[in-house]
Amino acid sequence: MCEATAYLLNQKGQEELYLADVDLIEPQEDGTIRLVSIYGEQKTLAGRIKSMSLVNHRVVLAEA
Amino acid sequence: MCEATAYLLNQKGQEELYLADVDLIEPQEDGTIRLVSIYGEQKTLAGRIKSMSLVNHRVVLAEA
Numbered sequence: 001m002c003e004a005t006a007y008l009l010n011q012k013g014q015e016e017l018y019l020a021d022v023d024l025i026e027p028q029e030d031g032t033i034r035l036v037s038i039y040g041e042q043k044t045l046a047g048r049i050k051s052m053s054l055v056n057h058r059v060v061l062a063e064a
Numbered sequence: 065m066c067e068a069t070a071y072l073l074n075q076k077g078q079e080e081l082y083l084a085d086v087d088l089i090e091p092q093e094d095g096t097i098r099l100v101s102i103y104g105e106q107k108t109l110a111g112r113i114k115s116m117s118l119v120n121h122r123v124v125l126a127e128a
Contacts (some may be wrong), residue, residue: 001066001119001122002066002118002119003118003119004067004118008112021119023119024115024116024117024118024119025113025115025116025118026115026116027112027113027114027115033077038119048091049091049113050091051088051089051090051091052088052089052090053088054067054068054085054086054087054088054089054118055065055066055067055087055102056067057066
């Protein structure tokens with residue numbers, strides 16, 4: 001529905017699928033970002049949000 | 065549809081409406097975050113994303 005797909009920007013500048021059906025995006029105090037999908041799958045990345053388009057259901061992340 | 069409402073967490077810990085119908089969220093190199101609504105309204109905040117729930121259409125921002 002309104003969840004998004006998170007992509008990770010790799011060193012070649014390409015977007016790799018990181019986590020699908022993302023609901024929660026929670027930057028942590030330690031510089032990591034915790035993502036949780038609607039199915040309860042969780043991933044934590046040492047990195048930052050590069051950009052997001054909610055209408056296009058896209059989140060692009062970059063590693064720290 | 066799938067755009068979200070952005071709230072700003074104030075010093076009292078309360079959420080104030082910051083921007084409705086947010087489509088784009090673009091953290092900038094200088095530590096600010098640029099938000100653009102589906103109507104083209106733009107706001108830039110010196111701050112960070114505190115949390116987001118896409119299923120609940122909510123983005124919570126905190127000032128730097």
